[in-house]
Amino acid sequence: MEFVDLRSDTLTRPDEGMRQAMASAEVGDDVFGEDPTVNLLQEKIAELTGKKAALFVASGTMGNQVSINAHTQPGDEVICEERAHIFNYESGSPAMLSGVQLRPLPGKYGVLNVEEVEEAIRPADHHFPQTRLISLENTHNRWGGTIYPLDEIKKMHKLAKKYKLKMHLDGARLWNASIATGITIKEFSRYFDSVSLCFSKGLGAPVGSVIAGDEDFIERAHRYRKAYGGGMRQAGILAAAAIYAIEHNWQRMADDHRRARTLAEAINEMPGLVVNLQTVQTNIVIVDTSLTGRSSAEIASRLLEEGVKVIAFAPTRLRVVTHLHIDDQAIERAIEAFKNVSKNL
Known part of the structure; x- marks a missing residue:
């Protein structure tokens, strides 16, 4: 059986054009700063984000954690949203690698x-950890690919300036936010001291993320990337895939968003299955199964029997993600599978 795999946009694979770009990439030793393709990618990202410099890293988690490390000292505190990726999905790295604690709100x-x-900002008192950084996520994974509104970012930026705090953006799916809103990456990024972007989700590259900021931040980040084991030497092969992804797979994300909306609206009409359509803003759909009296894991198992793969995201929540390998026909198959399952619950 050929499955419709909606578990994540990390499942995307390089197409033939991307593979050719990787095979022909000019390479050098990136740890010495001598890989021309990595350097080209970093220059492109610096220009795209409006920052002075950028650094290619192995993953989104590495990008976020290197950024936290570069902005803080052990014993500091970082404010984030309670469902944030850095709090839920990065292995406790802020404590383990940077010696800081998170303050989830x-x-x-x-x-x-x-x-x-x-x-929540701590007063200047020796009894307390010192608030040093505010981290936002755009789009927000656990909330279903929701977009952080630019007006709210501006308000947070003003607050950070008032208290002399740094701002970091986990922008793994910022590409999606830009396509959905028409707001440029540069405009979203200008209110942050550092930004991370991922190439291996909706853009379809096999590996890699990037962080951007000013020269001093990137200089510090270089050291932490090396300490984390992120010096990848002839990484131009991977950077070439990222460049190809930006040039060929970014604008087409509008199709992913359209298909996610089609799927969400169809599921929301099915007995017992609920989708908060206000959260369906990009390519992620969260399905609440609580009214069925069945766990999300059981429903995911039944969908698998129908040829559709999804993730049981929480005890009564499924996550469904569209991406470049999911076409209109796949969406039709997924809708039919959800119908078959829902009517037999």
Whole structure:
């Protein structure tokens, strides 16, 4: 059986054009700063984000954690949203690698209330960890690919300036936010001291992320990347895939968003299955199964029997993600599978 695999946009694979770009990439030793393709990618990202410099890293987690390390000292505190990737999916790395603690705050659709953030900022007292960094996520994975509104980012930036705090953006899927809103990557990025972007999700590259900031930040980040084992030597083969992905797979994300919306609206009409359509803003659909009385794992298992792969994201929540390998026909098959499952619950 050929499956419709909607588990994640990390499942994307290089197409023939990307493979050719990788095979013909000019390479050198990136640890010495001598890989021309990596350097070209970093220059492109610096220009795209409006930052002075950029650094190619192995993964989104590495990019976020290198950034946290470069902005903080052990014993500091980082404010984030309670469903944030850096809090839930990065192996406790802020504590393990940077010696900092996270202060997770509840948000609505991933958006933090600025007044609540201000209340959480620690006073300058030796009894307390010192608030050093605010980290936002755009789009927000656990909230279903929701977009952090630019006006709210501006408010948070103003608050950070007031208290002399740094701002980091986990922008793994910022590509999606830009396509969905028409707001440039540069405009989203300008309010942050550092930005991470991922190439191996919707863009379809096999490996890699990047961080961007000013020269001093990137200089510090170089050291931490090396300490984490992220010096990848002839990494131009991977950077070539990232460049190809930006040039060929970015604009087509609008199709992923359209298909996610089609799927979400269809599922929301099925008995017992609920999708909050307000959260379906890009390529992720969260399906609430609680009204069925069945666990998400059981429903995921039944969908698998119908030829559709999804993730049981929580005890009563499924995550469904569209990507460049999912066409209109695949969406039709997925809708039919959900119908078959829902009517037999």
